[in-house]
Amino acid sequence: xxxxxxxxxxxxxxxxxxxxxxxxxxxxxxxxxxxxxxxxxxxxxxxxxxxxxxxxxxxxxxxxxxxxxxxxxxxxxxxxxxxxxxxxxxxxxxxxxxxxxxxxxxxxxxxxxxxxxxxxxxxxxxxxxxxxxxxxxxxxxxxxxxxxxxxxxxxxxxxxxxxxxxxxxxxxxxxxxxxxxxxxxxxxxxxxxxxxxxxxxxxxxxxxxxxxxxxxxxxxxxxxxxxxxxxxxxxxxxxxxxxxxxxxxxxxxxxxxxxxxxxxxxxxxxxxxxxxx
Amino acid sequence: xxxxxxxxxxxxxxxxxxxxxxxxxxxxxxxxxxxxxxxxxxxxxxxxxxxxxxxxxxxxxxxxxxxxxxxxxxxxxxxxxxxxxxxxxxxxxxxxxxxxxxxxxxxxxxxxxxxxxxxxxxxxxxxxxxxxxxxxxxxxxxxxxxxxxxxxxxxxxxxxxxxxxxxxxxxxxxxxxxxxxxxxxxxxxxxxxxxxxxxxxxxxxxxxxxxxxxxxxxxxxxxxxxxxxxxxxxxxxxxxxxxxxxxxxxxxxxxxxxxxxxxxxxxxxxxxxxxxxxxxxxxxxxxxxxxxxxxxxxxxxxxxxxxxxxxxxxxxxxxxxxxxxxxxxxxxxxxxxxxxxxxxxxxxxxxxxxxxxxxxxxxxxxxxxxxxxxxxxxxxxxxxxxxxxxxxxxxxxxxxxxxxxxxxxxxxxxxxxxxxxxxxxxxxxxxxxxxxxxxxxxxxxxxxxxxxxxxxxxxxxxxxxxxxxxxxxxxxxxxxxxxxxxxxxxxxxxxxxxxxxxxxxxxxxxxxxxxxxxxxxxxxxxxxxxxxxxxxxxxxxxxxxxxxxxxxxxxxxxxxxxxxxxxxxxxx
Numbered sequence: 001x002x003x004x005x006x007x008x009x010x011x012x013x014x015x016x017x018x019x020x021x022x023x024x025x026x027x028x029x030x031x032x033x034x035x036x037x038x039x040x041x042x043x044x045x046x047x048x049x050x051x052x053x054x055x056x057x058x059x060x061x062x063x064x065x066x067x068x069x070x071x072x073x074x075x076x077x078x079x080x081x082x083x084x085x086x087x088x089x090x091x092x093x094x095x096x097x098x099x100x101x102x103x104x105x106x107x108x109x110x111x112x113x114x115x116x117x118x119x120x121x122x123x124x125x126x127x128x129x130x131x132x133x134x135x136x137x138x139x140x141x142x143x144x145x146x147x148x149x150x151x152x153x154x155x156x157x158x159x160x161x162x163x164x165x166x167x168x169x170x171x172x173x174x175x176x177x178x179x180x181x182x183x184x185x186x187x188x189x190x191x192x193x194x195x196x197x198x199x200x201x202x203x204x205x206x207x208x209x210x211x212x213x214x215x216x217x218x219x220x221x222x223x224x225x226x227x228x229x230x231x232x233x234x235x236x237x238x239x240x241x242x243x244x245x246x247x248x249x250x251x252x253x254x255x256x257x258x259x260x261x262x263x264x265x266x267x268x269x270x271x272x273x274x275x276x277x
Numbered sequence: 278x279x280x281x282x283x284x285x286x287x288x289x290x291x292x293x294x295x296x297x298x299x300x301x302x303x304x305x306x307x308x309x310x311x312x313x314x315x316x317x318x319x320x321x322x323x324x325x326x327x328x329x330x331x332x333x334x335x336x337x338x339x340x341x342x343x344x345x346x347x348x349x350x351x352x353x354x355x356x357x358x359x360x361x362x363x364x365x366x367x368x369x370x371x372x373x374x375x376x377x378x379x380x381x382x383x384x385x386x387x388x389x390x391x392x393x394x395x396x397x398x399x400x401x402x403x404x405x406x407x408x409x410x411x412x413x414x415x416x417x418x419x420x421x422x423x424x425x426x427x428x429x430x431x432x433x434x435x436x437x438x439x440x441x442x443x444x445x446x447x448x449x450x451x452x453x454x455x456x457x458x459x460x461x462x463x464x465x466x467x468x469x470x471x472x473x474x475x476x477x478x479x480x481x482x483x484x485x486x487x488x489x490x491x492x493x494x495x496x497x498x499x500x501x502x503x504x505x506x507x508x509x510x511x512x513x514x515x516x517x518x519x520x521x522x523x524x525x526x527x528x529x530x531x532x533x534x535x536x537x538x539x540x541x542x543x544x545x546x547x548x549x550x551x552x553x554x555x556x557x558x559x560x561x562x563x564x565x566x567x568x569x570x571x572x573x574x575x576x577x578x579x580x581x582x583x584x585x586x587x588x589x590x591x592x593x594x595x596x597x598x599x600x601x602x603x604x605x606x607x608x609x610x611x612x613x614x615x616x617x618x619x620x621x622x623x624x625x626x627x628x629x630x631x632x633x634x635x636x637x638x639x640x641x642x643x644x645x646x647x648x649x650x651x652x653x654x655x656x657x658x659x660x661x662x663x664x665x666x667x668x669x670x671x672x673x674x675x676x677x678x679x680x681x682x683x684x685x686x687x688x689x690x691x692x693x694x695x696x697x698x699x700x701x702x703x704x705x706x707x708x709x710x711x712x713x714x715x716x717x718x719x720x721x722x723x724x725x726x727x728x729x730x731x732x733x734x735x736x737x738x739x740x741x742x743x744x745x746x747x748x749x750x751x752x753x754x755x756x757x758x759x760x761x762x763x764x765x766x767x768x769x770x771x772x773x774x775x776x777x778x779x780x781x782x783x784x785x786x787x788x789x790x791x792x793x794x795x796x797x798x799x800x801x802x803x804x805x806x807x808x809x810x811x812x813x814x815x816x817x818x819x820x821x822x823x824x825x826x827x828x829x830x831x832x833x834x835x836x837x838x839x840x841x842x843x844x845x846x847x848x849x
Contacts, residue, residue, distance in 0.1 A: 155768065185384075207831055208773050211766050215384040221449040222384070222415055223363060239829035243838035245449065 052109050056102040062088075063099040066131065070103025073123030075130040082131040092135035100131045104171040111164075112252050118164055125167045144175040146198045146264030149191055152181035152233075153212035158205035161233055161253075165201055168253040174260055185216045192220060192227045199263040201256050203233035210235045214244045221246040228269035230259040238277075248272045278335035279303065281481075282750025283322050284515050284743075285315055285341045288536045289718075292322040293746040297335055300522060300751055305743045307718075315343055316474045323479050337481045340489035340515040340749040343471055344464055344508045348558040356459045357406035359430075361392060361422050362414035365452045371459045372410065376400040380422045381414030385765045386778050386785045389414070392422045394429055401433050408465070410458035412442035412451050418778075419785035420444070438465045444782070445504060446564040447759070453564055460563075461506040468505035472498045484814055491556055491567030493518050493549040493748075494755035497813040510556045510567040512745060517542040517549045517568060519748025520714040523738035530681065530709065530733075532674075532724065533744065534717040536578040537594040539674070541571045541681040543711075571681040575673050577719035581624040581666065582616045583654045588662055590669045591616060597627035598647045599639030608647060614654050624651055629666055630722040638719070671726040672698045678707065678731070709733040716744030753848035754818070756809045760798040762791070762840040781805070791840070795824065798842040806846050818846045 016023040047055070053071070058064045062085055069077040078100075085095055107124040110116035150166045152159045159181040169176045179191055188200060200220075202213045213236065217229040231241045232250045241249035246269050248259045255276070262272040283292045292306040306325035310318045319339065328334065358365065358372035362381020369375075378400070380392035401409075409430050413422040420443040427439045440462040442454025468488075476483045476498075488501035493514035501508060513533070520531035527547040533540045543550045549568045556567035580591035598604050598613065601622040607613055613623050624647050630636040631644035652662040675697045680686050687693035699705055712734040715724045721737050728735070740747065763778045777794035779786050781801045788794035799822060810818055827839045 208766070208768055218384045218449055222417075222451050224366065224450055224452045235831070237830055240831065240836075240838070243827050243829050 046113060049110060049113075049115050052113065052115075053106055056106040056109075058098055058102055062090075063095075063102075066095070066099040067103035067106070070100055070124050070128045070131070071106055073120060073127050075127040078127045078131045079134060082134045086134060086138055092138045096132055096135050100128045100135075101171075101173070104128050104168075108168050108171070108254055108257075112254050118160065121164060121167060125171050128171060145173045146260060147175045147177070147195060148199045148201060148260055149177040149179050149188070149195070149197050150201045150203075151179035151183040151188055153202055153204035153209045153216070154182055154184045155212065156204045156206050156209040157181050161205065162201075162203050165203065165232070165253045165256045169201070169256055169260060172257045172260075174257075174264075185212065185219050188216050189219055189223055189225060192225045197227050199230060199260050200227055201230040201232070201250075201260075203231070204236060205234045207235040210240065213241075213247070217244055217246040226268070228259075228263055228272065230256055230263075232256065245269070248276065279329075279333070280336040280338070280750045281323075281326070281328060281334050282338045282746040282748070283319055283340070284512065284745035284749050285310055285318050285339070285343075286512060286535070286745060287342065290318040290322045291743040291746040292326045293740070293743045293750060294326055294328060295747065295750050300747075302740045302743075302747065305740055305746075307743060315341060315346075316471055316478075319471075319475055320478050328479075331479050331481045334481055334485055336487055336750065337479070337485050338487045338489060338495060338749040338752075339475070340511045340745060341471070341508065342512060343467060344505050345510055345512075345558055347464055347467060348460060348509060348561070348563070354459075354463070355406060356408045356410050356462045357401075357404050358455055358459055359397065359400075359409055359411045359426060360413075360451070360455060361411070361416070361426060362389065363451050365455055367452070368455070371456050374404055374406055376404070378426075380426075381416075382419040382422070382785075383415060384418065385763075386415065386419035386780055386787075388419075388422075392425055394425070397426055398429060398433060401430050407434075407436070408438040408440075408462040410440050410442070410455055410462045412455035412458055414451055415449075416441070416443040416451065416454065417447045417449060418780055420780070420782070421784050424783050438462050440465070445506060447780075448564045450564075453562075456561070457506060457564060461504060464505035465502060468508075469502045472502060487754075489515055489749045489752070491565055492551055492755070493568060493752055495752055495813070496754065500809070500812055506563065507565055509558055509563060509565055511749075513540050513542055513570045514549050514568040515745045515748035515752075516540065516716055517544050517570075517748065518752050519744035519746065520544075520716040520738070520741070521547070522747055522751040523716070523740055523744060524712065524714040524736040525738075526712055526714060526736070528711045529714045529736075530678070530711055531714045531716065532678075532720065534715065534720045534723050535576050536719075537574070537576045539573050539575045539677060539723075541573075541677055542568050543681065571677055573673065573677040573680075575626075575670070575677070575723075577627040578625050580616065581626070581629065581651070583614045583651060584616065586655055588651060588655050588665055588669075589616075590666070590673065595623040595625060596621055597625040597639060598622050599628045599631050599641070599644040601643075604640065604643040604647075608643075608650070611650065611654065613647070614651055624648065626670060626723070627719060629663070629670075630719075633663055635722045635725065636719070667726055668698065670723065671730065674723065674727060675707065675730065678709070678713075682709070704730065707731045712736050714738065716741040718742045754810065754813045754815045755848070756806045756813070756818075756846040757843065758802040758806045758809075759841060759843040760802045762788075762794045762798050762842065764791075764837055764839055791837075795840055795842060798840075799824070799844070802842055802844040806844050810846050815846075815848050817849050819849050821845045821847075 066081045150162050152162050166176050166178050204210050213231045229247045231247050238249040241247050250256050278297050280295050280297045290308050290310045294304040308321045354373050356372045357374040359376045378393040378397045379390050381389050383389050411423050411426050416423045423441040430439050440458040442458040445457050486498050487495040489511040490507045491510045516533040517531040521529050521544045529544045531542050551566050552569035555564045574592040578594040580595045607622045628644040631639045632648040652659045715737045724735050764775050765778050766773050766775050777788040777791050779798050782805050823843045825841045826837050828835050
C-alpha cells in the first residue's frame, strides 16, 4: 500500500480530532515498535502476570494471603497462616481447594506463560505441601483425584521436565508415583499392574530415546493394561505421538493435568485426544 | 444365470431370487425364523422360493445370525486357550482349559524368550479338547511363535481345530486376540455343520455357496468355515447394500425398520461405512470389521401406552393388537393400555398406522377401537392423539438420523430433541445431501412421517421388504491385505540405526533398506491376497495397490514412522 504522505498526514490529523484516545495508543505502539518491543504478542492475547494472579486470587483476605504465600514459596508463612485459619475453624478441604490450590495454579500458569521458572514452581509446591500436611492432620486423608505415575524413557537421564510434571500433577491433587529416569518398559508395565495406575506420563528430551515411549504405550495395550500414556518432552511432537495408539500428547505440564483429569474421569485415550486436541 | 440370497434375521428369514448380472428380482419369500433352528429357517425359505434348478445357480449367498447368536447367547467354551509369554486375566470366561508357556516377542517383533515347545506338547498331550486358540505376546507384530505352536498342535492332534489370534486381527491386545480366536474356534464346527446341511438338502453345489461377512463382502464356504467370526453382524451390512442396490444409489442413508429396532447405516461410494472400533456384540467388543450402524428401539412392534394420562412410545416390543389372533380377549379389560409387565399384545405403530388408514396391514376394526380406547383414557379427541403419536415417532426418527450423521448421541428429552421436534410456529428441516432409502416391511408409513422435515429424497424401493436378502446376493468378494513397514530405530554405539520391520501372515522380516522392505511388503500382500481370492473361487478380479507413509515432524523435519502397503482385490 503506497499512499501520498500528505494524504496520510491529513488522515492522521483527522483521526486525532475524531478519536484522541485511539490516536494516542497508536502513537505509543509506534514508539514501542521503534524501540524494539514486540507488540503483537505482548499486549493483546497473553494475559499479564497481574491478570493471572487476579484470576486465581481468592476473594477472602485470609485465603488470598495463603495463596500469596504459596506463590512466594514461603513454607513457614504458609504453615503459620494455615494453622491460624484451622484454629478459626475453617474447613480443611475448603482451605486446600480454595486457598492453597489457587496459589500453585497461579504459579503453573505463570510458568506456562514463561513468567515463572522451575525453582519457583518447586518452592511453591513445597510451601503448599506444608499447608496440605497441616490440613491432612486435621482431616485424615484428603481424597486424591487419581493415581498416576511419571517416568523418563529408557536411555534418557534428563528428568527436570518430568520433575516439573510430577510436581504440578501432585499440586493439582493427583497421587503421583515417580518411577524416575532411564526406565525400561517392563518396569512401567509392572508398576501399572501393581499399583492400579490410571494414567502414566512419560517424557524424553532426546530424539534417540523417544521410541521408548511408543514401545511402552504399545506394550501396555498388548498386555491388556488399560492405562493410557501421556507423552511429552522436547523431542516429542504431537504428530509423533499420533503415529501410535494408547497415547495422548501434551505440550506443557498443565496439559498433563488436563489429560489426567480427562482420563481419571473415565475417558479412554481416543476420547481424551478428541476432547483436548 | 440366477442367483439366490437368503438373510436369516431375528424375526423373519427373507429370500430372493435374482437374475444376474441385471439384478432383476424374480421371486421373493418371507418366512418366520425359528429360534434355534437356523438350518430349518434357511431351508423353509429355500423351498418357499421354489428355485427352478438349484444346481444351476450361479451363486447362493447366505447372511446368517449364526455367529452373532452364538456370541450373544454364549457357547460351551469347549476350547483350550494357549497363551504364549503372557498370563491372560479373564480367560475362564471363554475357555475351559488354559495352557501358559514361555515365549513371545517385544513391540518391535523381536524374540523375547524362545518358545517352550516341550511344555506345550506335554500340555496338549494331556488336553481332552479338540479346539485350540493360540495367542502370543506381540503375535500381531511377529506371529512365528503362534505359527510354530499351531504346527506342533496339529502335528500331535491332526484332526484338531486350531485358531491363531493374529490370523484374525492385527490389532494390539493379546487377550482380545485370544478371545477372538477362542470364539472363532467354537464357531468353526457350527458353521461347518450349517454349510453341510444346507448343501445336502438344497442340492446347490458347495462351490456356489457364499456367506456374507460383517463388512458386507462375500466369502466362500471354505473361508467361512475357517474364520466364521468374520460373519458376525452381517445383517446390517446386507440391509444397507440391499437398500442401495434396490434404490440404484451409491451414496445413501439406509434406514432399515423391522419389528423391534431401526438400524441406520451410511453407504459411501457403494460401500458400507465400517465402524472404527469393530463390532460390538453381546456387550463384547470384537476386533472384526463390521458396518457402523445406529440402532434405536423403534419398529412396527414398539409399545405405545398411556402414562399419567398421556400417550407414550416405549422401548420394548409387543405383538401388535391388530395382528393378535385373540385381540378381543386381550382388550377385555383396559390393561392393554398400560405398560404392564409380561403383557403379550398392545398398541403399536402398526396399529396406529392401520387406524390412521395409512397402511392396510392387520385388522382395521381392532386397531381403530384400540386407539379409540387410548384416546378415551388420555382424554383427548382421536385426531389429536394421532397427531401426538405421529409427532413422537417422527422425533425419535429424526434424533436417530442426526445421531447416524453426526456420530453423537443426543440425550432424549434434552435441548437437541426440543429443537428437532419444533413447535407451533417453527418446524426445522434437516438438509441431508444423500437420499434416504427405506427398507424393511413396515418402513413406508414410518418414512411418510418425515415428509417435509428432511430436504432429501426419500426412496422406498420395490421389494424393500426383502432388502436384506437382495443385499446378500448383490455384493461381491472383496479381499484386502495391509502390511506395515515399521521403522524401528536402535542405538548402536551412540549412533541411531534404523531397521525396517515387516510382519506378514506367518512371520516377520527385518530389512536394512527401506525400498527393499516396501517391495517385499507389496509382493507378500499380493501373494496373500491371491491365496484369499483363489480360496474364494474368484477368477476375475482387479487389484489395487496403495502405499502410504505415516510421517511426523521432528525439529521441523518430516520423518517417516512407517509405510502402510495396502492391496485390495475386488471381484470384477
